[in-house]
């Protein structure tokens with residue numbers, strides 16, 4: 202079963218990520234039975250039918266805006282943010298916005314070109330689930346990669362995981 | 376200057392460990408080239424013509440003598456015995472081997488140095504006024520603010536993969552000495568009518584392929600809010616900056632596309648959420664950081680040291696040096712000294728390990744143990760007693776660090792160019808050296824007066840050619856190296872982008888071309904006019920005529 206990192210541990214995960222193509226456009230609603238992340242377009246086309254469905258998540262590409270989910274967030278159990286390339290950093294802002302401005306408390310999952318050297322930043326921006334591409338890391342490598350979550354023990358600036366900056370958290374001597 | 380506490384030290388130590396492991400995984404084949412590239416770049420490591428090139432951060436240009444000695448040591452042990460001062464006040468090594476870079480970083484960490492975010496699509500080293508704290512025209516010392524912003528931007532999790540590099544500069548004096556108008560964010564410290572400190576904020580400046588002067592988006596952001604305001608700018612840029620085309624990815628392109636008013640609206644809409652949040656600065660934090668930048672223990676001295684005056688009278692070479700390379704200090708009896716790295720025999724900005732050791736020694740003996748790097752690629756000892764100037768000059772002269780040409784034609788800003796850089800269209804160092812060789816007569820240089828000549832080996836503009844009074848740009852014509860000349864650029868309060876004068880030249884023509892330009896200036900100048908004033912008054916025509924001749928101009932007009 203595919204693995205992912207959830208709250209700092211490697212776990213099995215069965216969720217499918219539905220990708221649209223020429224055959225499957227957003228109009229049709231052919232969903233697998235188990236947990237699934239549907240693209241934003243599918244969510245928008247079928248909100249009524251999908252709301253509250255068990256195991257339903259929505260995924261956004263890096264060019265899509267989390268602002269479009271405002272008002273829907275209570276009925277979405279999990280949101281996945283895609284990194285088309287790991288150097289495309291838009292999803293960091295998306296995650297941070299979901300957690301801060303929109304006070305979203307469901308799962309936020311990093312998907313796509315997700316590499317261990319960015320785990321630390323992802324976690325800081327509010328991703329609680331991190332899913333490298335299938336086959337990117339062996340099970341053993343993924344366990345090893347957990348270490349990257351702890352690359353830095355005391356960051357300077359406020360972020361989602363640590364909402365106070367160092368200068369408010371610690372008494373620093375001059 | 377700022378000294379690390381255990382928190383700062385730990386972050387830098389953890390970075391060394393992180394990069395050591397990343398390098399190990401890369402060399403073991405676990406990280407691909409594409410995966411490793413941004414990681415090494417965010418550690419200042421480029422792969423260049425000869426070897427990796429390592430850019431070490433010098434936050435806002437400040438160095439302790441201990442750090443300078445460490446740089447000397449690294450130059451000696453891991454490089455070919457020299458280092459290079461960059462146009463963003465950093466230090467570069469041209470020859471380190473990839474596998475020893477983690478070792479070099481570990482050594483740097485011992486002296487509170489690192490290479491964090493000196494390259495890559497992230498917030499880069501913050502630059503500032505090399506005369507901060509000692510210049511007479513300063514309103515507010517920029518250094519504590521630079522340090523506050525340095526800490527905020529270090530490993531900022533949201534802004535590690537921006538569309539493109541992001542450069543911030545801070546100035547706090549009447550004269551801008553930090554090129555704030557050509558930065559992604561330029562910050563000018565100021566006071567409002569109530570005497571409170573804040574920042575005028577410029578965005579969207581930059582050089583490179585599309586040179587643009589930054590525009591003001593806020594004329595006064597109170598100091599408490601400077602982090603949240605920067606975060607709002609960066610968030611808008613991170614979300615909406617172009618990522619489809621590397622050449623259109625800088626924030627300046629976004630600002631132009633939206634228009635500055637709309638960009639400001641978006642920033643301030645974003646800011647409304649972050650303002651007054653946890654990142655709002657506290658008085659305690661600013662005071663803690665500012666305490667590191669206290670005034671050194673200056674002695675009470677007369678404004679004019681008698682010995683200094685007689686030494687100048689007795690020694691014309693010393694007098695010449697003091698005339699250019701010694702600048703007024705705000706404290707009586709003290710002076711700012713520019714140690715020139717523009718010796719015509721070496722590449723502009725280069726300094727040997729032996730010279731670095733000596734500079735450290737002089738810093739300890741004469742300048743409270745501190746050295747500054749300038750974006751004009753010189754070093755500065757900022758707090759020298761007038762009474763010590765002669766001794767310092769004799770030592771500097773003995774080792775080639777007293778070239779008395781600060782601010783003159785041969786004080787050239789120059790990128791590494793084709794000798795080192797894989798992106799270059801043309802070499803730049805030999806052009807600089809050829810111009811320096813042509814203009815070797817000091818009296819003549821003094822007669823020409825204040826002028827800035829900047830050279831870049833390609834459109835990336837690392838050598839700031841756009842803002843040189845004379846700018847030289849290396850271009851490629853059918854695989855050959857040619858040079859395009861522009862005039863009328865300037866940095867500082869009246870920043871402007873130079874205009875190209877016409878067809879480009881072969882390397883061998885360049886000293887003649889510069890001579891002709893200078894001849895035109897000397898013929899045209901009016902009383903007390905600097906080169907740039909004359910160019911601004913006359914426009915380019917007389918210079919085109921002087922360089923290309925009547926025939927060429929007529930021919931061009933007919934073709935037009």
Ligand code: HEM
Nearest residue numbers: 421461462463581582583584625790791796798835836837
């Ligand atoms: C040798 C390796 C180097 C490489 C590969 C390199 C690469 C680049 C590139 C690609 C740009 C254009 C970025 C853009 O327009 O978005 C640039 C700009 C710049 N670089 Fe370099 N550079 C190198 C060395 C240097 C050095 C040695 C200096 C200082 C002497 C320097 C200082 C700058 C500055 C000041 C800019 C202009 C910033 C702006 O566009 O606003 N670079 N560099």
Ligand code: SF4
Nearest residue numbers: 790796799832833837
């Ligand atoms: S201006 Fe061009 S040639 Fe010069 S260092 Fe920059 S990238 Fe290289």
